[in-house]
Amino acid sequence: MTAVATPSRKRPPFELRAVGLRKSFGGVEVLHGVDLTIQGGRVVAVLGENGAGKSTAIKIISGALTPDSGQIFINGQEVRILTPRDGQALGIRVIYQEMTNAPTLTVAENIFLGHLPHRYGLVRWSETQRRAERILADLGVRLHPRSIMADLSVAQHQIVEIARALVADARVLIFDEPTSALSPEEVEHLFALIRRLRDEGVAILYITHRLLEVPAIADEVVVFRDGYLVAQGPVAEFSHKRIVEAMTGEVYEAPEHGHSRDGSGIEPALQLVAASAPPWFHQVDLEVHRGEIVGLFGRLGCGALEVGEAVFGLRPLRSGRMIILGQEGQPRGPEQAKRRGLGFVPVDRKHDGLLAGLSVTENLTVASWEHLASRLGILRRRDLVARYEHWRTKLAIRATGNAHQAIDTLSGGNQQKVVLGRWLENKSAVLVLAEPTRGVDVGARAEIYDVLKRLAEENIAILIISTDAEEVLRICDRIVVMSDGRVTDVIPGHLATMARLAASAAAMT
Amino acid sequence: MSTQPYHSPVTLSATLKKGKARVRRFFAGVSTEGMLLVFLAIVVAFFALKSEYFFALNNLRNILLAVSVLSVLAFPSTMLIISGNFDLSVASNAAFTGMLFALVSEGGKGNIPLGVAAAIAGGLAVGFINGFLVTVVRVNSLITTLGTLAIFRGLAKILSNGQTLRVQGFDWMGKAQLLGIPVAIYIMLGVAIILAFVLRNTVYGRNIYAIGANAAAARLVGIRNHLTVFITFLLTGFLGGVAGLMLTSQLTAASPIAGLGLELSVVSAVVLGGASLYGGRGTILGTILGVAILGTVNNGMILIGLSSFWQEVARGVILIAAVAFDQLRVTVGGNR
Numbered sequence: 001m002t003a004v005a006t007p008s009r010k011r012p013p014f015e016l017r018a019v020g021l022r023k024s025f026g027g028v029e030v031l032h033g034v035d036l037t038i039q040g041g042r043v044v045a046v047l048g049e050n051g052a053g054k055s056t057a058i059k060i061i062s063g064a065l066t067p068d069s070g071q072i073f074i075n076g077q078e079v080r081i082l083t084p085r086d087g088q089a090l091g092i093r094v095i096y097q098e099m100t101n102a103p104t105l106t107v108a109e110n111i112f113l114g115h116l117p118h119r120y121g122l123v124r125w126s127e128t129q130r131r132a133e134r135i136l137a138d139l140g141v142r143l144h145p146r147s148i149m150a151d152l153s154v155a156q157h158q159i160v161e162i163a164r165a166l167v168a169d170a171r172v173l174i175f176d177e178p179t180s181a182l183s184p185e186e187v188e189h190l191f192a193l194i195r196r197l198r199d200e201g202v203a204i205l206y207i208t209h210r211l212l213e214v215p216a217i218a219d220e221v222v223v224f225r226d227g228y229l230v231a232q233g234p235v236a237e238f239s240h241k242r243i244v245e246a247m248t249g250e251v252y253e254a255p256e257h258g259h260s261r262d263g264s265g266i267e268p269a270l271q272l273v274a275a276s277a278p279p280w281f282h283q284v285d286l287e288v289h290r291g292e293i294v295g296l297f298g299r300l301g302c303g304a305l306e307v308g309e310a311v312f313g314l315r316p317l318r319s320g321r322m323i324i325l326g327q328e329g330q331p332r333g334p335e336q337a338k339r340r341g342l343g344f345v346p347v348d349r350k351h352d353g354l355l356a357g358l359s360v361t362e363n364l365t366v367a368s369w370e371h372l373a374s375r376l377g378i379l380r381r382r383d384l385v386a387r388y389e390h391w392r393t394k395l396a397i398r399a400t401g402n403a404h405q406a407i408d409t410l411s412g413g414n415q416q417k418v419v420l421g422r423w424l425e426n427k428s429a430v431l432v433l434a435e436p437t438r439g440v441d442v443g444a445r446a447e448i449y450d451v452l453k454r455l456a457e458e459n460i461a462i463l464i465i466s467t468d469a470e471e472v473l474r475i476c477d478r479i480v481v482m483s484d485g486r487v488t489d490v491i492p493g494h495l496a497t498m499a500r501l502a503a504s505a506a507a508m509t
Numbered sequence: 510m511s512t513q514p515y516h517s518p519v520t521l522s523a524t525l526k527k528g529k530a531r532v533r534r535f536f537a538g539v540s541t542e543g544m545l546l547v548f549l550a551i552v553v554a555f556f557a558l559k560s561e562y563f564f565a566l567n568n569l570r571n572i573l574l575a576v577s578v579l580s581v582l583a584f585p586s587t588m589l590i591i592s593g594n595f596d597l598s599v600a601s602n603a604a605f606t607g608m609l610f611a612l613v614s615e616g617g618k619g620n621i622p623l624g625v626a627a628a629i630a631g632g633l634a635v636g637f638i639n640g641f642l643v644t645v646v647r648v649n650s651l652i653t654t655l656g657t658l659a660i661f662r663g664l665a666k667i668l669s670n671g672q673t674l675r676v677q678g679f680d681w682m683g684k685a686q687l688l689g690i691p692v693a694i695y696i697m698l699g700v701a702i703i704l705a706f707v708l709r710n711t712v713y714g715r716n717i718y719a720i721g722a723n724a725a726a727a728r729l730v731g732i733r734n735h736l737t738v739f740i741t742f743l744l745t746g747f748l749g750g751v752a753g754l755m756l757t758s759q760l761t762a763a764s765p766i767a768g769l770g771l772e773l774s775v776v777s778a779v780v781l782g783g784a785s786l787y788g789g790r791g792t793i794l795g796t797i798l799g800v801a802i803l804g805t806v807n808n809g810m811i812l813i814g815l816s817s818f819w820q821e822v823a824r825g826v827i828l829i830a831a832v833a834f835d836q837l838r839v840t841v842g843g844n845r
Contacts, residue, residue, distance in 0.1 A: 312729075338731035352729055355722040357789045366719055367730040369712040377712045422730060 011201030014040030014075065014171050016061070016092075021070035023056050031056045032227045033070070038172065040201040043194060045214045045235070047207075048224030049247055049443040051411070054207060057224070058174055061205075062094045063087030091171030095161050095178055107152070108132035108145035111163045135163045141189065153300075162190070166197075173197065174205045177439065179213060184299050184467075184505070191217050209441055211243055212470050223247055247442060267326060269461035270311065270430050275320030280306035281485040283320070286463075288430065293452060293462045295472030298482035298505050305347060307482070308432045308465045312344040313337040325429060338367065343423025345416075347434035347465075353419045354407050360399055361388040363407045364418050367426040391421040396447050413437075413444025420451070430461045437471060449475050469501045483507045541783030544834070545798040552802060556809030563812055570690065576804035577693040578603070578759070579771065580797070581752045583778045584704045585745040587796045590779050591708075592738055593721045593788030594650040596639060600771035601661040602749030603756050604764070606631040608665045608674070610754055611763035617678040624679075629750040635661060636746015643742065644735035658772065666765040673764040676757055683758030693755050700748065705793035717741065721788025777828045778803055802827065 016038050023031040031053045038044050048054040059065040061072065063081040072079055074090060081087045084094075102110055108128050109116065117127045132145035141159050149157065158178065165173060175194070179187045194217060198204055206217060214221060214235060221238045223231040223246040231238075231246040238246075268287040275284045281303035288294045296304040309315040311322065313331030322330045324340050331337035337344065346352035355363050365372060365384045372387065373379045385403040392399065395417040399410055407415060416436065423431055436452075437445045452475060456462055466472050472479050479496050481489040481504035489504035556563045582599040589596050606628040611617075614624025635657060642653040685692050708714035716737045719727040728734050757763045782799030784791025806827060810820050 314729075334729050335731040335733055344729060346726075346729055351723075352725045353723075355719050355726055355789070357785075358718060358722045362715065362719070366715075366727075366732075369715060373712045378710050379712060379715060380710070 045218035052224040093165040093170035103150040295476035303485040343428030413440040560812040598657040600768040603753040605661040606753030607757035632750020640739035640742030
C-alpha cells in the first residue's frame with residue numbers, strides 16, 4: 001500500500017470493461033447481459049431506480065457478487081473478481097452508504113484500519129497521525145485524527161470512509177449516494193475532491209438518486225432499467241427530462257409546484273413563536289396549518305432538525321411558545337407528543353425508526369397498539385395484519401413476503417413507507433418528517449410525495465425538514481429557510497427557486 | 510495485471526459459494542423451536558435406549574419437578590432478555606426470600622400466610638431495587654444484578670447466620686400432589702401459560718419486543734421504555750419470591766446456599782430457547798424447550814449413572830452448541 005494520493009500524482013491510463021454481465025437470483029434473471037466501460041479520468045453517474053440492476057452490476061464489478069456469465073477486462077486483460085478482496089487487490093474500492101468503521105477507535109485508526117503504518121510489528125503512531133492529518137486536510141475538513149469515531153456526525157463519518165478508500169490507492173472508486181448525509185459545503189468539498197481524483201486518472205462510478213447533482217459532477221451517464229443498461233453517453237446529451245424518462249420508461253411531466261393552499265386565517269395546527277433552544281436555534285417562528293405541507297429547509301447543522309426534535313418533545317425549549325392543535329405548551333417527551341396528535345419520522349431510519357427483526361406488521365402498527373388492543377391490553381394478530389394490509393395497499397408498500405416478514409427485508413423506500421404508515425395508523429394530525437426520502441429511489445420517492453399530497457388533502461398538517469432543495473421545491477406549499485439557527489426566509493411554494501433557497505440557506509444572521 | 514494469480518483462489522471460493530448456498534437454504538428453512546424439538550427428540554431417544562427407567566411415568570414427573578423452580582425463574586428472565594436486559598440475581602432472590610419465609614413463619618410453626626407474604630414482598634423489593642437501578646439510575650442491568658446477586662445471597666446468610674433452617678408443615682408448593690401431579694408442576698405450567706400469553710398477545714408484551722429490537726425507535730413511537738422494563742424487573746422479582754417458596758417447600762428447609770449457581774442454568778435455558786442476548790427475539794415456548802432439554806439431560810445422566818460433575822460439563826457443551834448453531838442460522842442463513 002502506498003501513501004495517499006497527492007495532487008501531483010498522475011496515474012497510468014486505465015480502462016475497466018465489463019462485457020455481457022448476467023445475474024439471476026432464485027431463478028429470476030435481474031441483469032440481462034450488461035456491457036459497461038469505465039475509464040480513468042472520467043466520472044460516470046450510474047442512475048436507475050432500486051431494482052433496476054445498477055447495484056447488482058456494481059456489486060459484480062467490486063466482487064461482492066459473482067456473475068452467472070460475463071467477463072471483466074482491465075486494460076485489455078481478463079480478470080476474475082469473485083470476492084471483494086479480489087476487487088480491492090485490483091484497486092476497486094466502494095464507499096458504502098452504511099458506515100463500516102470501528103466506532104470506539106480514533107479517526108486516524110479508522111482511516112488506516114487494517115493497514116496501520118508499522119515497523120518491526122510496532123505501530124508508528126506519529127506517522128499514522130501525520131498521514132491522517134494530511135489526508136483530512138486534502139479532503140478540506142477540519143477533523144482531528146485523534147477524535148473518537150462515535151463522537152462524529154454522520155457527515156464526518158462519511159469523510160473518514162472516503163479517506164480510508166483514498167489511503168488504499170484506489171484506481172476505481174465507487175460512490176454509493178455519498179452526498180445523502182452531507183451539507184452543501186461538504187458536497188462542494190467532495191465534488192472538488194472527486195474532480196481532482198478524476199484529473200489524476202482515477203475512474204469514478206457515482207451512484208446517486210439526486211439527479212440535480214449529475215450535471216455538476218458527471219462526465220458520462222449510464223441509466224439502468226429492469227436489468228438492462230438502457231442509456232449511456234456524455235452528460236451533455238442528458239437533460240433532466242431524458243434521464244427521468246430513461247429511468248422510468250415513461251414520458252415525464254415537469255414537477256408541478258406545491259399545491260399552494262392558503263391556510264392563513266385559520267388557527268394553525270402547529271405554531272412556534274420566538275422559540276429558542278440555544279445553541280441550536282433562536283427565535284424561530286413557524287406555522288403549519290392543517291392541509292398544508294411546509295418545508296423547513298437549510299443546510300446540515302442549520303438547526304432545522306433540532307426544531308423538529310423540539311416539536312416532538314425531544315429537546316426542551318429555553319424560551320418561546322409552542323401551540324399544538326390549540327393546546328399551549330411543549331410536549332415533555334415522545335409519549336406525550338404522540339398523545340397530543342403528533343407523529344415523527346426520524347432522520348436516521350435505521351437507528352431511530354426501524355424495529356429490526358420484527359415483522360412489517362409490528363413495525364407499522366407499533367405506535368397504535370394501545371388503540372388497537374382490547375380494554376385489557378390484549379392484541380389480536382388478525383386485527384394488526386388487517387391494518388397492515390390496509391396501509392400496504394394505500395401506501396403501495398412493495399413487500400414480497402407476507403405480513404410477518406421481517407422489516408429488514410424491505411427496500412429503503414418501502415421501509416420508509418412503513419415508518420410513515422405508523423403515524424397514519426395512529427391518526428396523527430400533525431406529522432414532522434425529517435428527510436423523508438433519504439436513501440429512497442426515484443420511483444418510491446415520487447410515491448411518497450403522492451402520499452404526502454393526499455394526506456394534506458385529508459387535512460393533515462405536514463412539516464418536512466429537509467436539506468434537499470429539490471424535495472422542498474417539489475412538494476411544499478411554503479418553505480421556511482433556516483441558516484445558523486435562525487429563520488432567514490419564508491417563501492411561498494410557487495415563488496421558490498433553487499437560487500433563492502441557496503441564497504437564504506447561506507444567509508448570514 | 511495477469512489473470513493467473515487469481516485463478517486458484519477463485520475456483521476454490523466459487524466452490525465454497527455454491528456449497529454455501531445449499532447450507533444457507535438448509536439453515537433458513539428451520540425455525541428455532543423446530544430445531545430445539547428435534548434436538549430434544551434426539552436426547553430423549555438416546556436416554557430411552559440407554560436406560561429402561563427413562564420412559565416411566567414416574568420419571569417424567571421427576572423431570573418436571575426438578576425443573577419447576579428453574580422454569581419459574583427462566584420465564585420472566587426470558588422477557589427481560591428479550592427487552593435487552595438481564596437479571597442474574599434471580600437465584601439469590603430465591604434463597605433470600607426462602608429465608609424470609611422461614612424466619613417470619615418460624616420454620617413453618619408460626620404464621621405461614623404471613624411468611625408467604627414476607628417472601629413475596631421480599632421478591633418484589635429485589636425486583637424494585639433492580640428495576641430502579643436499571644431504569645432510573647441507569648446502571649447496566651448486568652452490573653446491577655451482578656451486584657444484587659451478591660447482596661441478597663449475603664443477606665440470606667446474615668439472616669440465618671449461615672445456617673440452614675428446617676421448615677415443617679409447608680410442603681404444598683413442593684411435593685404435595687393434586688391428581689397425582691405435584692403442585693409445583695401446576696405452578697410452573699400456570700406461569701408458562703400466563704407469561705406466554707402476555708408476551709405474545711398484550712401491548713405490554715409486544716412493547717418488550719419493540720424495546721429489545723430498537724430502544725431508540727420504541728421511545729420515539731411513544732413507548733414508555735423505562736416503565737416497561739421496570740415492570741418486567743418487578744415481575745421477575747415477584748416470581749423470584751415464588752421460586753424461593755417452592756424451593757423451600759421442596760427442600761423442607763431454607764438454606765442460604767439454596768439454588769446456588771441456578772442463574773447460570775436460567776440464562777442457559779433462555780438462550781438455548783432461542784432468545785437473543787441482543788434483545789428483540791425469543792419466546793416462552795423456546796425457553797420451555799430449553800428447560801426441557803436441560804432437565805432431560807440432567808435426569809438421563811443420573812439414570813445412566815454419570816456423576817454430577819459430568820452433568821455440569823454436559824450443560825456447558827449443550828449451551829455452546831445450541832448458541833453456535835443459532836448463530837450459524839443468523840450468519841449463514843441470513844434470518845433472525
